[in-house]
Amino acid sequence: MTGRIFEIREFTLHDGPGIRTTVFLKGCPLRCPWCHNPEGLSSEIQTMTRADGSTAVCGEDWESGALADELLRNADIMAQSGGGVTFSGGEPLAQATFLCEVADILRAAGVSCAIETSGHADAPDYRAAISRMDFVYQDIKHHDPGEFRRICGGDLALVLDNYAWLRSSGVPFAVRVPCIPGVNDSPADRAALLRLVGPGVTVEFLPYHPGGESKRRMLGGRQGPM
Amino acid sequence: MTPRIKALLDFTFDRRQDALRHDADWSRLLSRFVAEGTGDMARASAGLREMLRAEGESPAFLDGERIAFTRTVRQIPELHTESEMEARRAAGTAFGEKGVVFNITADFAPTIRDGLGARLEELGARLVKARAEGDREGVEFCENAMLSAEAVLELVEKYRAAAEKRGLAEIAETLSRVPRFGARTLHEALQSLRILHFAMWCEGEYHCGLGRLDQTLLPYYEADLSSGRLDDDGALELIEEFFIACNRDSDLYIGVQQGDNGQSVMLGGVTPDGAPAFNALSRLCLKACGELKLVDPKINLRVGRDTPREIYRLGTELTAKGLGFPQYANDDVVIPALERWGYAPEDARNYTVAACWEFIIPGCGMDIDNIDAVSFPGSLDAALRGLVRDGRPPKGDAASQDARPPLTYEGVESAFLAEVQRRADALVAKYRHVEILPGPFVSILSDGCIGRARDISAGAKYNNFGIHGTGIPVAVDSLAAVRELVFEKKAVSLAGLVGLLDTDFAGRPDILAAAKAAPKMGNADPRVDEIAKRAIDFWGHAFDGRRNDRGGIFRPGTGSAMYYVWHAREIPASPDGRLSGHPFPANWAPSLDVPVKGPVSVIRSFTEPDLGLVCNGGPLTIEIHDSAFAMADGVDKVADLVRFFVMRGGHQLQINAIDRATLKDAQEHPERHRHLIVRVWGWSGYFVELDREFQDQIIRRVELAAS
Numbered sequence: 001m002t003g004r005i006f007e008i009r010e011f012t013l014h015d016g017p018g019i020r021t022t023v024f025l026k027g028c029p030l031r032c033p034w035c036h037n038p039e040g041l042s043s044e045i046q047t048m049t050r051a052d053g054s055t056a057v058c059g060e061d062w063e064s065g066a067l068a069d070e071l072l073r074n075a076d077i078m079a080q081s082g083g084g085v086t087f088s089g090g091e092p093l094a095q096a097t098f099l100c101e102v103a104d105i106l107r108a109a110g111v112s113c114a115i116e117t118s119g120h121a122d123a124p125d126y127r128a129a130i131s132r133m134d135f136v137y138q139d140i141k142h143h144d145p146g147e148f149r150r151i152c153g154g155d156l157a158l159v160l161d162n163y164a165w166l167r168s169s170g171v172p173f174a175v176r177v178p179c180i181p182g183v184n185d186s187p188a189d190r191a192a193l194l195r196l197v198g199p200g201v202t203v204e205f206l207p208y209h210p211g212g213e214s215k216r217r218m219l220g221g222r223q224g225p226m
Numbered sequence: 227m228t229p230r231i232k233a234l235l236d237f238t239f240d241r242r243q244d245a246l247r248h249d250a251d252w253s254r255l256l257s258r259f260v261a262e263g264t265g266d267m268a269r270a271s272a273g274l275r276e277m278l279r280a281e282g283e284s285p286a287f288l289d290g291e292r293i294a295f296t297r298t299v300r301q302i303p304e305l306h307t308e309s310e311m312e313a314r315r316a317a318g319t320a321f322g323e324k325g326v327v328f329n330i331t332a333d334f335a336p337t338i339r340d341g342l343g344a345r346l347e348e349l350g351a352r353l354v355k356a357r358a359e360g361d362r363e364g365v366e367f368c369e370n371a372m373l374s375a376e377a378v379l380e381l382v383e384k385y386r387a388a389a390e391k392r393g394l395a396e397i398a399e400t401l402s403r404v405p406r407f408g409a410r411t412l413h414e415a416l417q418s419l420r421i422l423h424f425a426m427w428c429e430g431e432y433h434c435g436l437g438r439l440d441q442t443l444l445p446y447y448e449a450d451l452s453s454g455r456l457d458d459d460g461a462l463e464l465i466e467e468f469f470i471a472c473n474r475d476s477d478l479y480i481g482v483q484q485g486d487n488g489q490s491v492m493l494g495g496v497t498p499d500g501a502p503a504f505n506a507l508s509r510l511c512l513k514a515c516g517e518l519k520l521v522d523p524k525i526n527l528r529v530g531r532d533t534p535r536e537i538y539r540l541g542t543e544l545t546a547k548g549l550g551f552p553q554y555a556n557d558d559v560v561i562p563a564l565e566r567w568g569y570a571p572e573d574a575r576n577y578t579v580a581a582c583w584e585f586i587i588p589g590c591g592m593d594i595d596n597i598d599a600v601s602f603p604g605s606l607d608a609a610l611r612g613l614v615r616d617g618r619p620p621k622g623d624a625a626s627q628d629a630r631p632p633l634t635y636e637g638v639e640s641a642f643l644a645e646v647q648r649r650a651d652a653l654v655a656k657y658r659h660v661e662i663l664p665g666p667f668v669s670i671l672s673d674g675c676i677g678r679a680r681d682i683s684a685g686a687k688y689n690n691f692g693i694h695g696t697g698i699p700v701a702v703d704s705l706a707a708v709r710e711l712v713f714e715k716k717a718v719s720l721a722g723l724v725g726l727l728d729t730d731f732a733g734r735p736d737i738l739a740a741a742k743a744a745p746k747m748g749n750a751d752p753r754v755d756e757i758a759k760r761a762i763d764f765w766g767h768a769f770d771g772r773r774n775d776r777g778g779i780f781r782p783g784t785g786s787a788m789y790y791v792w793h794a795r796e797i798p799a800s801p802d803g804r805l806s807g808h809p810f811p812a813n814w815a816p817s818l819d820v821p822v823k824g825p826v827s828v829i830r831s832f833t834e835p836d837l838g839l840v841c842n843g844g845p846l847t848i849e850i851h852d853s854a855f856a857m858a859d860g861v862d863k864v865a866d867l868v869r870f871f872v873m874r875g876g877h878q879l880q881i882n883a884i885d886r887a888t889l890k891d892a893q894e895h896p897e898r899h900r901h902l903i904v905r906v907w908g909w910s911g912y913f914v915e916l917d918r919e920f921q922d923q924i925i926r927r928v929e930l931a932a933s
Contacts, residue, residue: 010824011867013857019826019866073750074826080873081866 002061003098006040006090010074016114016135018083021074023067025099026059028091029120032141032152034180034208038216040090048218058219064098068105075111084112084134093117096125103132116176119159119166126162127169136173137204138166142184143192151183160196167198174202181208227517230290231466235518237288238474239901243296246286252276252303260307267664267681270429271370273303274667275377277428282384287394293417293467294385294397295424297475302430305663320656322594324432325663327683329488329580329596331435332426332671333589335442338418341407346375348676356679364679371666371676378425378667379406412461415446416468422671424475429667432479433488433581436472436523437588440493440508447507458510465507465514472522483788483920485521485911488581494537495528495557498572503528504537512552516544521903521910525549526579529872530557538865545864545881546855550905553583553845553880556872560585563841563877567779569688582909583785583813583843583878584692589673592682593778594660595692595842598653599786601793602701602761603800603810605645607727610708610801613641614721633720635709639757642705643764650693650768650780657691659775689776692842695765696789697810699747699817702761703802706754707744711737711801727799730806741803748816749823750830759835766839783842784814784877787907791919809923812907814878815847818926825850825867833874845878846871847905849927852883880905882924889913889925 004026012022027043028035035041039048045059062070071085078084085106092099092115103113114135119126130136140163142148145156166173175197179185184193190205197203227235237243255276259269277299286296311325322328337345349372356364386401403409404418419442426434450456456464472489479487493511494504508527515525527541541552555577564574564585573587580586584595613633631637662683669675669682711717718726718737731738745754762784769780786793790810798806802817811817814832822828825848832846848867854860864881871879882905892899896914904913904924913921 008823010826011863013854013860013863017859019863019870021826073830076873077826077866077870080870081863083863083866 001098001101002063003067003095003102004043004045004059004061005067006037006059008070012086015086015088015116015137016084018081018112019074019077020083020086020114021071021078022086022088023071023102025087025089025092025095027094028089028118029094030091030118030152030154032178034178034183036209037090038219043094046219048215049220050218064101065105068102068109071102071106072109072111075109078111082112084114086114086116088116091118091120093119093121093125093129096121096129099129100132103129107132118154119162120154121158121162123162123165127165130166130169130171133171136166136171137176138163138173139176139178140193140197141178143189143196147183167201174204176204176206178206179208227466228463231463231470233290234288234467234470235520238470239520241477243286243288243474246284246296246298247300248298250280250299250301250303252301255303256305256307259305260310265366266305267366267370267666269305270664271373271377271666273305274374274425274429277302278377278381278425281428282381285385285388287389287392287397291467292396292400292413292464293420293471294389294401295420295471297424297427297478300478302428305430314661318659320660322597322660322662325661327431327434327592327662327665327668329433329584329586329594330591330668331437331490331578331580331586331588332422332668333673334419334422334437334671336589337405337422337671338409338415338442339445341405341409342375342379342422342670343406344408345670345676346372349375349670352676352679361679367664367666367669367675367679367681370664371670371681374425374429374667375670378421382406382421409446410449412443412446412450412456412464415443416464420468420471426668426671427475427479429665431665431668433481434668435488435490435492435578435581435586435588437492437578438495438503438576439491439523440505440511441497441503444505444507458506461507462510462514465510466518469514469518469520469523473520476522483906483911483917484915485906486788486909487522488909489523490526490579490581490909491523492526492528492555492578493552494533495530495555495577496561496575498576500575504533509540512540512544515549515551516547519547519549519901519903521549521912524909525552526555526583527552528555528557529868531873533869533872535865535869538869539861542861542865542868545850545883546852546861548852548883549903550880550882550910553579553878554868554872555579555583555585555878556876558872559838559875559877560841563838566838567690567781567841573687579843582787582907583845584783585841585843587688589671590687591690592662592672592686592776593688593690593692593781594662595690595781595783596694596785596787597657597660597691599694599696599789599793600646600649600653601696601789601796602646603697603704604793604797605649606642606701606704607797607800609641609645610638610720610724612645613638614724635713638708638712638720639705639760642701643761646765647768650782651772653693654769654772654774654780657774660691685776689774689778690781691774691778692781692783693769694783694785694787694789694842694844695840696786696793698758698761698765698784699815700800700802700804700810702754702758703744703746703817703820704800705757706746707741707801707803710744711740715740723801727797727801730799731803738803741801744802746802746817746820746822747831748820748828750827755831755834758831762835762837762840766836781842782840783844784837784840785842785844785907786810786813790907791923809919811847811927812923813844813847815927818923826870829867829871829874829876833871833876837875837877841877843878845880846876847880847882847927849882849884852885855883884924886925889921893918893921893925
């Protein structure tokens with residue numbers, strides 16, 4: 001089937017072990033104000049306008065087989081370095097069926113797969129995709145359901161149900177927490193979040209970099225429809 | 227780093243050694259040479275003797291040093307006047323650069339081992355034989371080489387006496403041993419090497435590498451360890467002191483830019499027998515560089531398919547320090563390439579780099595490996611103009627228009643390759659006969675000169691000439707653009723496109739945009755990489771069957787040296803969308819401003835051609851944002867990238883770990899960035915000491931660095 005992506009980036013350093021290519025899937029059910037990749041929020045194809053007035057189209061449709069072939073061009077170095085492909089976004093699980101198709105081809109070719117997800121997805125989609133992954137970066141952005149809904153527009157229960165399944169699934173994972181000043185960075189917030197995450201789990205607190213602002217401007221402040 | 231080393235480092239970095247120097251006026255010596263009609267050989271040894279005599283007037287010792295010898299005289303004697311050299315050129319003699327021996331690597335190991343005294347004895351015996359045979363040239367060589375060696379030993383004796391007088395007992399003791407006698411310890415070996423290298427510079431040779439230091443020094447290090455004289459910390463301290471000394475006089479050494487002084491060291495690889503050569507000293511040399519963070523010596527690391535990943539990792543840890551080295555050379559490609567060019571297997575396995583990246587054999591290579599360069603974009607520009615000029619039918623001559631086969635893309639490519647061949651042949655003709663000015667002292671450090679009683683300038687075992695290929699990626703990208711714009715999309719005629727090159731695409735932003743959007747090397751795009759493959763195949767054979775008068779061949783390479791700036795001035799805009807006045811990429815690297823997918827695709831593109839054909843040298847340069855190394859496994863990932871390059875059959879690679887913002891800030895506030903080191907074209911230098919033109923080129927090439 002066809003899926004929509006907005007970037008294929010090679011030699012990504014923050015998305016798992018070894019030398020990796022990260023493919024960014026377009027569209028996300030959340031609207032976190034600090035998002036680094038605002039161009040990944042809308043599932044629509046968008047036009048970005050640079051400061052000099054030139055434009056770039058953001059979003060491209062790929063057949064799953066074609067995307068897998070493109071990613072497999074670097075299968076040699078992935079194998080040599082213990083790397084692989086990482087799915088990011090947007091929220092990659094928003095296109096779970098497409099993602100599963102691509103992952104199946106990659107895994108059949110011996111390529112290791114990882115995902116970065118908010119976990120904000122229906123349980124069947126989540127389980128289908130995660131069970132195809134060799135590693136999961138599971139975001140948990142806030143410990144409080146009300147705050148999570150108010151700030152990101154999401155349902156924390158959905159995330160936590162999926163997270164509970166992840167912990168029991170045997171798929172290796174780490175929890176990532178974006179540390180946003182004034183949102184979730186107080187000691188009390190951290191303590192509450194760690195309680196939610198549970199014991200014996202690798203937790204990476206990621207410092208906040210205001211990296212998405214210029215891209216937000218290029219999108220004209222619009223993030224587009226979900 | 228010990229406090230003693232730190233003090234020596236600070237002293238050198240602050241250039242306090244300059245207070246120990248004075249100027250010399252050598253014009254009277256030169257006038258005497260001219261007036262007396264002194265021959266080249268006698269001038270060389272007289273120049274060295276006078277220089278060393280001047281150095282001997284005030285031996286310099288730095289507080290706390292154990293390895294002595296610091297330059298005190300800024301200028302070395304000029305041996306020929308400009309007009310003398312001009313007259314010889316006018317009479318048809320070609321010279322490489324300044325004419326003297328340069329860009330080679332002497333073989334220091336035998337003389338460190340046997341002592342200069344042993345060489346003097348050999349010369350003495352050889353002189354007797356030459357006299358008996360009536361070999362006047364041999365007599366002249368032996369006499370002058372002996373005078374040179376004796377002058378070195380005289381200076382050493384002055385240093386020794388001065389050290390004794392100042393109560394520097396250890397230095398006095400060391401200098402009573404080396405370099406006259408063979409070194410027994412690592413300390414003596416390094417002191418001996420320091421003096422031999424120092425004397426070479428004083429003879430006027432320049433850009434002469436230090437060679438395979440980890441092999442040269444290994445016997446002394448092992449002897450020290452087994453006798454308990456030294457442990458690894460002690461060895462590290464000595465190596466660090468020697469490395470600092472390499473930076474002490476380097477501002478006096480001649481180069482196109484400050485830092486371009488050719489003090490290269492090669493580590494690792496295989497021994498002449500083919501056994502793995504990376505050893506404990508290789509490790510200590512890498513560690514010393516990482517601690518000192520100086521531009522000299524420039525570290526090269528030989529690797530291959532079977533090199534353990536740990537060694538790639540050790541190299542990358544040095545890259546992470548932001549020194550722009552090690553530069554990697556791939557044994558799997560370079561050794562067979564050198565063998566194919568006629569180097570004996572044991573010599574090929576013993577290769578090092580001459581100064582920047584030209585592969586050379588220590589001691590037996592009198593190759594002039596950077597004698598000139600062919601501009602690939604210049605060749606394309608000339609070929610396109612030729613096609614437009616000749617392809618335009620005479621007015622009203624419909625018949626000839628019909629008779630002419632239509633121009634195809636293939637026609638353009640063959641016209642380009644024909645122009646490359648024409649330029650290659652012109653260089654062969656120009657440099658068929660090259661004279662090198664004698665260097666009797668450096669000849670002592672070279673294989674077989676004493677036995678032959680001939681100066682190395684008369685030839686050594688290998689006498690090949692290297693020709694750089696400048697801007698190959700610019701030409702290849704331009705061909706891809708011509709194919710797409712003129713022949714596929716038919717957006718512009720060839721004549722129209724050539725016209726636009728002279729005006730920087732004035733009035734046709736659409737054509738400029740299309741030119742920039744055409745396929746570019748660095749993206750693993752077969753539409754352009756296949757052109758590169760054909761270009762390299764052609765270039766690799768462009769000198770087949772050509773020989774110079776010394777019996778040597780011409781070796782094509784992918785290097786540019788400084789020509790990436792010079793050759794770019796010779797043409798206006800190019801069909802790839804590069805505008806006039808913009809430089810080419812240095813060496814074998816993506817064109818500037820080309821958006822590339824990332825370093826994996828860059829490596830894939832640039833290792834697609836058969837690089838074994840072009841092993842004169844010339845590295846791929848990759849810029850990696852320095853934040854990559856902030857990650858715990860960043861070093862592993864970059865090390866794997868290097869290994870990927872090697873597995874793909876790359877020949878040579880250098881990596882810059884760099885942040886563009888830092889470079890911009892360094893241009894504005896040089897005083898804050900005195901320590902900032904960058905890789906330039908085949909060497910590392912201090913960014914703030916480069917000319918603006920070279921600074922800007924580096925900033926532009928890091929704009930798209932992987933992060």
